[in-house]
Amino acid sequence: MRTVGADGDGLSRHRHDLRLVPAAVTTWLAALTGLTWGWQACAVVGALGAAVALAVAWRGLREDGGAAARRLSTAGALFACGLLAVGPLSARLHTAVHDPLRDAAADGAQVTLRVEVAERPRPLRAEGYAGQQGGVRSVLVSADVIGATVRGHAVASSGRVLLIAPAADWSRVLPGQHATARGSLAPARSAELTVAVTYVRGPPAAVSVASWWQRSAESLRAALRDVAGVLGEDEAGLLPGLVVGDTSALPVRVEEEFLDAGLSHLMAVSGANVAIVCGAVLLLARGLRAGPRLSAVLAGAVLVGFVVLVGYEPSVLRAGVMGAVGLLALVLGRRRSAVPALAAAVCLLVAFDPAMATSMGFALSVVATAGLVFLAPRWTEAMARRRVPVGVAEALAVPVAAFLATAPVIAGMAGEISVVSVVANLVAAPVVAPITVLGVLAAALSLPWPAAAEVLVHVTGPGLSWLVFVAREASGVPGAVLPWPPGWWGGLLAAGVVALVVVALRYRTARVALAVALASVLVVAVPTQVVAPGWPPDGWAVVACDVGQGDGLVLSTGEEGRAVVVDTGPEPGVLDRCLDHLGIERVPLVVLSHLHADHVGGLASVFEGRAVGAVAVGAGRTPAWAWREVVEEAAAHGVPLVELHVGQRLDWPSLTLHVLGPHYVAPVQVGEEEEGTGINNTSVVLRADTPAGRVLLTGDVELTAQGDLLSSGADVRAEILKVPHHGSRFTLPRFLAAVGPRVALVSVGADNTYGHPNPTTLRTLSQGGALVARTDTSGDTAVVAGEQGPVVVRRGPGR
Incomplete structure (x- = not known):
């Protein structure tokens, strides 16, 4: 879409109306x-x-x-x-x-709430045992209180609460429905309008009937998910996300890759989505010789329908208003109307919902729109004056302006910056608009004419595959995501850097200085990031992959391109990249120590372009959902599923595995908290004989299983220890002393909420003479044979 100026000649004089x-x-x-x-x-x-x-x-x-x-x-x-x-x-x-629920929340009181659902439920992905399929056992439901009873007494509250509720029971509630929830209160986070968090037990009671438009919108969203099923798993989950912001079927791996590549905004309904859809209507109307006013009416009707389809909630209203800014400027042919419309939208939306003031999505919408209004046209015209075609100039200016405008917000709130975002958005942009338009048409036809909708979905397939490819390759670039100081100071620092870049783009001397500075950084950083590490190190015996808050170990068999994998991390993608970096093409055996999500969630990624011999498990079969997923994944690839037994031995040229455990027997009836410990204690325990020394792989065994293992008389001595349960406090000092490791590998996610690894456990290991290597600070970590014993080689975080 060509930028039209106030004088209609395609080049604006940049006189903006700033009064609002x-x-x-x-x-x-x-x-x-x-x-x-x-x-x-x-x-x-x-x-x-x-x-x-x-x-x-x-x-x-x-x-x-x-x-x-x-x-x-x-x-x-x-x-x-x-x-x-x-x-x-x-x-x-x-x-x-001063809402009375705040005081009750501070005491953790039991409560019965009558609420009106404000937004569609959002999945809460859990790393670890507390997950359902895909790591989701709970949903987040924002709701407004209609009535509350705390400890049997009515409380006069009309505040907003956040319900953390069982996914199976609450995932189907819709905005506007009234429901009764029972649970326990907890304090809400600061700097939010929410007065309390409620941990809900059981299903919603006395649920009212949803409005017809909400039911219709949900039916269309479900129908779109169904017709998208004709595509591959990644593409089928991505299409509803791009079209209506529905990421419920999106694989976790794809979600993470889009986030790292700076493309996650494509799956959040924004003004861009609305502008694309309404712009298509305007072009069609003009092509049919409709006048400007009729075209505007048709576009407005589509805008209302699109907002209803996506969902009538504050976040969608924000996107609709921001999209209307671009639509208004397009219809009137006056760019000067964009700034007043944007300012009016901010005033109205914040007055309507003050919580938007601290919303990252709202901030990104505003600053991105401002960047497109103030920066992109200037840069487009500057390039046009240098004889760059207008279309090419806009294609370059828009992603750069959006990136620079949003970088301070992302840096301050998320504590990271995607350095591949501009390039990824540039190469992804050509397919976004066609996919959005065809996806909306497919959604509209998915109920009355599913066959036609499937044809449209098939047409979007290549474009969706291209987006997945771009996100996967961009996120896999070394240093694609750079850590940044979070909070206000981090945001201000990023704003200062952005200001320097903008100045540099305007003045020749500054551009030269910036180019020299970037060249200097590249000269230093590229060899450090890519050349110097020499990854993987020659003769590696075991690698602890940085899979986040989970386990993913790789043991070399001594054969080129072959290795045994022990546990697969919480989600696909990261382990796949680790195996790619190691050059692994064949996996004779995948061992799943136990069935918690942070150990089996990435199983699918092991099969990505590799031959797998078998999947091995212990005696545990819980959680049931995880066991079903493992069985289905193995069956889908025609791979046998085998059970390991204590005393079993498996041999390869340079690797021997001895099955030492489990000796622990889980109780028949367990509660939810006990279930986590019980499943942890059924972990398969392996001792691996490698050229670098013995390696003890302990899964997540806790106190009881460690004691049982010692009592069994098993030989647990090893030079290298995979520290149990991510270095949790549930580790016996006498167990660590019995192992006597020289190297302790802690597989753990950065900034996790579990307190892993525990300082006492780390101190015990260090005092015992072990070198502690953590994946959250060291990234992928390899152990190789050295003249004096095992040697640790760290790849570095984020690589």
């Missing part, structure tokens, strides 16, 4: 400070804004002409928003802060 910008900034800042520091801060910011407005108005009254009119209109909007912040906005924050 101070009002928008004041409203957003008031809500942000109010949520962060209290409702009083909101009132103070509002009062300051109103005072500034009066000063501007006083000056405007003393002037004549257009400047005076502009000052007065700016002051009027700012004064109105200042009063809004002092009055209704502060009052709403005050009510939320």
Whole structure:
């Protein structure tokens, strides 16, 4: 779409109407400070804004002409928003802060809530035993309280709560439905409008009937998922995500790859989606010689229908309003209307829902739109003046502007920056619009004419495969995601870097300096990241892959391109990349120590382009969902599923495995918390004889299983220990002493919420003379044979 300027010649003079910008900034800042520091801060910011407005108005009254009119209109909007912040906005924050459920939540009280569902349930993926299929056992449901009973007494609350509820029971509730939930309260996070979190037990009770439009939208979403099933697994899960933001069927691996590649915004309904769909309607209407007004009416009708299809909730309303900004500018042919529309949208949406002020999605929508309005046109025209075709110039300017505008927000909130985002978005962009348009048409036809919808879905297949390929390759680039200081200071630091880049792009001297600086960084970084590590190291015997919060061990068999895999991590993708880096093409055996999600979730990735001989398990068959997935995965690839027994021995040229455990027998009846420990204690325990020494692989065995193993008389001595249960506190010092390792491998995810590894366990290992190597700080970690014993080689995190 060509950028049209105020004068209609395709090149804007960049005179933007900024009169509503101070009002928008004041409203957003008031809500942000109010949520962060209290409702009083909101009132103070509002009062300051109103005072500034009066000063501007006083000056405007003393002037004549257009400047005076502009000052007065700016002051009027700012004064109105200042009063809004002092009055209704502060009052709403005050009510939320003093909601009686907050005190009850601090005590962990039991509660019965009557709520109105505000948003569609979002899956909560769990790493570890507490998962259902795909690692999802719970959903997050945002809801508004209608009535509450705490410890048998009615409580006058009208606040917003976040329900953490069983996925099987609550995943089908829809916005607008009323339901009764019972559970225990917990304090909500700070800087949010939510007054309490509720851990719900059991299904929703007394559920009201959803509105017809919500039922229709859900039926269309379900039908789109069904017709998308004619594609491969990755593409079938991606299509609903791109079209309507439904990622429920999206494989975890694809989701992570899109996040690392900086493409995750494609699966969040945004103004871009709305602009693509409505733009297609406008082009079609103009092609049929419809007038501007009729075209606008048709586009508006499609906009309403699209919002209903995606889901009537605050996040979708935000996307709809932001999309309307681009639509309005396109219909009127006046870019100067974009900034006032964006500012008005910020004022209205924050006033409607102050929680948006701290929403990362909202912030990204606003700053990305601002970047496209303020930066992209200037850069497009600058390149056009240098005889770069307008289409090519826009294709280059848009992703760069969006990346630079959003980088500070992402850096501050997520603590990381994707350095491949611009290139990935550039090569992905050509297929996004066709997929979106065809996907919406497929959704519309999926109920009345499924056969036609399947044809459209097949047409989108190559484009979807291209997006998966781009995300997979981009996320696999060494250093694709760089860690960054999180929080306010990290965001400000990133903003400073962005400002330097923008200045450098404008001035020749600065461009030269930036180019020299980047070249210097590349000269230092590229050899360090790619050449210097020499990965994999020659003669590696065992590698602990950095799979996040889980286990993924690779044991060389001594044959070129062959290795045994022990556990596969929590999700596909990361283990696949680790095996690729090691050059593994054949896996004679995959051992799953036990069936928790952080050990079996990545099983599918072992089969990616490799020959697998067999999948081995222990005696455990729980959780049942995980066992079913393992059986189905093995059957789908025609691979035998075998059970290992204590005393069994398996041999390869340079590797011998001895099965030492489990000796632990799980109780017949266990509760949820006991179930986790019970399943951990059924882990298969292996001793591997390798050229680098003995390796003891312990799965997640805890205190009881460790004691049983020692009591059995098994020879657990080893030079290399895979520390049990990610280095948790449930580790016997006498067990570690009996092993006597020289190297201790801790497979653990960075910043995990489980407290792994435990400092006491690490201290015990170090005092025993072991060198501790952690995957969260060392990345993929290999052990090779050295003259004086095993030697650790670290690849480095994020590579």
